[in-house]
Amino acid sequence: MTELATYNFAYLDEQTKRMIRRAILKAIAIPGYQVPFASREMPMPYGWGTGGVQVTAAVIGPDDRLKVIDQGADDTTNAVSIRAFFQKTANVRVTTSTTEATIIQTRHRIPETPLTAGQILVYQVPIPEPLRFLEPRETETRKMHALEEYGLMHVKLYEDIARHGHIATTYAYPVKVEGRYVMDPSPTPKFDNPKMHRSPALQLFGAGREKRIYAVPPYTEVVSLDFEDHPFEIQSFSEPCALCGARGTYLDEVILDDKGGSMFVCSDTDFCEDRQAHGHCGHLSANPAEAAE
Amino acid sequence: MPTPLVVSDVAKSFTMHLRDGIRLPVVTNVSFSIKAGECAVLGGPSGAGKSSILKMIYGNYAVDQGQIIVPYRDRLVDIASADPRTMLGIRREMVGYVSQFLRTVPRVSALDVVAEPLVARGVKRGEAREKAAVLLSGLNLPERLWALPPATFSGGEQQRVNIARGFITDHPVLLLDEPTASLDARNRSVVVSMIEAKKAAGVAMLGIFHDEDVREAVADRIIDVTAFSTAGGVAA
Amino acid sequence: MSDTPLLKVNAVSKFYGSRIGCQNVSFELWPGEVLAIVGESGSGKTTLLNCLATRLAPSAGSVEYRMREGQFRDLYRLSEAERRLLMRTDWGFVHQNPADGLRMTVSAGANVGERLMAVGDRHYGRIRSTATDWLGRVEIAADRIDDEPRAFSGGMRQRLQIARNLVTNPRLIFMDEPTGGLDVSVQARLLDLLRGLVSDLGLAAIVVTHDLAVARLLSHRMMVMKDGHIVETGLTDRVLDDPQAPYTQLLVSSILQV
Numbered sequence: 001m002t003e004l005a006t007y008n009f010a011y012l013d014e015q016t017k018r019m020i021r022r023a024i025l026k027a028i029a030i031p032g033y034q035v036p037f038a039s040r041e042m043p044m045p046y047g048w049g050t051g052g053v054q055v056t057a058a059v060i061g062p063d064d065r066l067k068v069i070d071q072g073a074d075d076t077t078n079a080v081s082i083r084a085f086f087q088k089t090a091n092v093r094v095t096t097s098t099t100e101a102t103i104i105q106t107r108h109r110i111p112e113t114p115l116t117a118g119q120i121l122v123y124q125v126p127i128p129e130p131l132r133f134l135e136p137r138e139t140e141t142r143k144m145h146a147l148e149e150y151g152l153m154h155v156k157l158y159e160d161i162a163r164h165g166h167i168a169t170t171y172a173y174p175v176k177v178e179g180r181y182v183m184d185p186s187p188t189p190k191f192d193n194p195k196m197h198r199s200p201a202l203q204l205f206g207a208g209r210e211k212r213i214y215a216v217p218p219y220t221e222v223v224s225l226d227f228e229d230h231p232f233e234i235q236s237f238s239e240p241c242a243l244c245g246a247r248g249t250y251l252d253e254v255i256l257d258d259k260g261g262s263m264f265v266c267s268d269t270d271f272c273e274d275r276q277a278h279g280h281c282g283h284l285s286a287n288p289a290e291a292a293e
Numbered sequence: 294m295p296t297p298l299v300v301s302d303v304a305k306s307f308t309m310h311l312r313d314g315i316r317l318p319v320v321t322n323v324s325f326s327i328k329a330g331e332c333a334v335l336g337g338p339s340g341a342g343k344s345s346i347l348k349m350i351y352g353n354y355a356v357d358q359g360q361i362i363v364p365y366r367d368r369l370v371d372i373a374s375a376d377p378r379t380m381l382g383i384r385r386e387m388v389g390y391v392s393q394f395l396r397t398v399p400r401v402s403a404l405d406v407v408a409e410p411l412v413a414r415g416v417k418r419g420e421a422r423e424k425a426a427v428l429l430s431g432l433n434l435p436e437r438l439w440a441l442p443p444a445t446f447s448g449g450e451q452q453r454v455n456i457a458r459g460f461i462t463d464h465p466v467l468l469l470d471e472p473t474a475s476l477d478a479r480n481r482s483v484v485v486s487m488i489e490a491k492k493a494a495g496v497a498m499l500g501i502f503h504d505e506d507v508r509e510a511v512a513d514r515i516i517d518v519t520a521f522s523t524a525g526g527v528a529a
Numbered sequence: 530m531s532d533t534p535l536l537k538v539n540a541v542s543k544f545y546g547s548r549i550g551c552q553n554v555s556f557e558l559w560p561g562e563v564l565a566i567v568g569e570s571g572s573g574k575t576t577l578l579n580c581l582a583t584r585l586a587p588s589a590g591s592v593e594y595r596m597r598e599g600q601f602r603d604l605y606r607l608s609e610a611e612r613r614l615l616m617r618t619d620w621g622f623v624h625q626n627p628a629d630g631l632r633m634t635v636s637a638g639a640n641v642g643e644r645l646m647a648v649g650d651r652h653y654g655r656i657r658s659t660a661t662d663w664l665g666r667v668e669i670a671a672d673r674i675d676d677e678p679r680a681f682s683g684g685m686r687q688r689l690q691i692a693r694n695l696v697t698n699p700r701l702i703f704m705d706e707p708t709g710g711l712d713v714s715v716q717a718r719l720l721d722l723l724r725g726l727v728s729d730l731g732l733a734a735i736v737v738t739h740d741l742a743v744a745r746l747l748s749h750r751m752m753v754m755k756d757g758h759i760v761e762t763g764l765t766d767r768v769l770d771d772p773q774a775p776y777t778q779l780l781v782s783s784i785l786q787v
Contacts, residue, residue: 151647152643152646152647162674310775348770352767355773401721
């Protein structure tokens with residue numbers, strides 16, 4: 001522990017953490033509402049998860065076990081470096097297992113394994129304002145939230161259907177929280193939207209550059225916006241995961257060669273590896289007999 | 294017999310503010326009344342103020358003094374002091390006006406131009422058009438013109454559209470400002486018979502007719518406007 | 530015809546410091562009535578319009594509006610939510626520059642449909658067919674429904690703006706120089722269209738214009754403004770054919786005869 005003497009626990013000073021916790025408490029009290037907070041400079045550039053890191057730093061304690069994922073993977077640069085950051089500044093235990101983790105910081109995915117009560121999911125958010133691309137004035141969007149004027153959100157979905165014949169928004173798909181605030185779920189695929197609905201876990205969202213925190217408390221209604229005649233639908237995949245054979249998970253395409261060959265595998269690496277460890281396999285998995293060629 | 298139009302002691306002058314405020318008197322002490330079923334004709338040379346009198350009754354010119362009384366919705370209203378909204382109601386329900394010139398509206402067909410006053414009074418468009426068609430064919434306007442906007446019509450054709458538009462409603466008071474000015478003999482006689490029909494229906498009419506034959510045919514009496522002229526001409 | 534006014538304007542004044550925007554303006558507007566406010570630039574007509582349309586708080590006076598439920602409300606005592614709901618349902622505002630009243634980067638159909646979605650319509654097919662119907666009524670071809678107004682001519686943009694405003698069947702429309710900046714032939718078509726819509730829908734309208742021909746064609750009643758004051762009011766044809774005030778006479782005599 002002596003080498004930690006140069007840092008306060010979890011990097012941020014206590015006053016700052018207190019300020020962030022207050023913002024979080026307010027966010028939990030008003031589900032989906034964007035609470036401004038005094039975002040700090042972090043030892044990483046904006047866009048690398050400074051909002052999520054500050055939220056995690058404010059809620060983490062010595063007994064927590066942290067998991068960090070980036071697009072579902074525990075082993076990409078962003079995930080690895082944030083995990084290392086908290087190991088170094090808070091000396092907390094880390095894990096790649098969804099079930100073992102008490103805090104999961106994520107960029108752009110919700111784990112496939114259902115979350116449980118007591119877990120906290122921290123999202124890294126680039127642009128917290130769902131109305132931003134339709135209405136550039138912050139003064140106006142705040143008024144629209146305050147007065148529940150969300151017609152504009154449907155204008156965007158209308159445009160999708162008019163252009164593509166269906167709602168073509170596939171990520172950052174807007175949701176309405178507890179029947180009140182329209183919220184940007186961060187750039188997760190819309191596949192994950194139903195997982196937010198009445199989740200037993202606490203979901204916190206941090207936008208560092210935009211200086212906003214918002215939250216979805218456990219067991220909160222989260223409804224994806226849609227039209228009566230064009231209801232919300234999640235993506236579906238025709239094949240199962242090439243490695244673990246899972247169906248009904250979110251798959252990434254992995255390019256195999258220069259001839260256009262590719263495979264679809266679970267984006268949630270922990271989930272996929274866990275299944276493989278339990279003997280499940282897909283048509284390209286290495287170990288079992290049917291892998292072949 | 295009811296008297297739907299009473300004009301008493303009306304005076305009109307124009308004040309030309311752009312020419313040092315000089316006042317051009319037009320008429321003074323205008324007093325007459327028209328009974329239902331009567332057609333009175335304003336007589337006198339041009340410039341005597343005949344048109345101004347019609348325009349005051351229609352609310353198109355302001356009245357300096359005096360009263361113009363018409364019954365409107367169970368009461369008597371003085372047009373000289375009526376507010377714009379009342380005046381619009383009087384125009385819609387009481388006083389009709391057939392002018393010399395048609396103020397054409399672009400892109401509206403002749404048939405609809407004629408039907409419009411009825412539609413404005415709440416008659417269904419189809420029914421109004423049927424009535425318009427009857428009037429236009431009575432006035433010998435070729436059917437091929439009905440669907441066209443009247444802007445490009447000849448003077449006589451435009452005037453017939455205008456007459457049909459003015460006669461289509463059953464306004465109890467009708468003002469006629471030289472409705473036959475550019476018509477041929479055949480159509481003039483059509484108009485004369487239309488005026489006779491209005492009389493029979495009890496409409497009170499006040500008109501200006503320069504054509505002596507028509508005037509002879511329709512006038513129950515002549516109101517000599519020179520009697521109202523302000524002899525002095527320009528007053529300061 | 531209703532015997533109750535829609536709008537009651539009582540001694541409205543707007544001052545910019547010691548300068549007068551408009552002073553002591555009172556009038557009433559009835560359903561179905563079109564009122565033109567004319568005057569040259571700087572006469573205060575746009576200031577007055579903005580005071581009436583709750584876009585600018587007056588320094589003194591009150592503006593009362595008869596809500597759909599029938600009771601009169603002081604517009605400047607409405608809550609922000611009530612005011613905005615009124616503006617996007619029962620009112621319309623047609624700007625001189627269509628870019629101020631349209632979303633230039635969303636399609637024509639969405640521009641028309643926005644108000645419907647704002648009041649809770651969640652059926653795409655119904656929104657789209659209503660939008661198509663309105664585009665037809667303002668003479669925009671149905672196959673332009675998915676084009677952005679950026680690709681439209683000035684006249685088409687203005688017609689689109691009108692459709693966008695009328696889709697919720699408002700009872701009162703404010704128009705600020707609706708034909709300003711358009712070619713004469715385009716102007717004539719737009720005026721004709723407006724005239725038809727206003728009379729078919731029984732709309733009340735307040736039209737600000739410096740163009741007396743526009744006022745003559747569209748309005749029943751007219752108010753002439755100069756230096757923030759109303760110098761003359763009356764039936765439109767009476768004001769134009771027999772102007773009383775010196776300034777109105779000057780204005781009328783300045784019309785170019787073609």
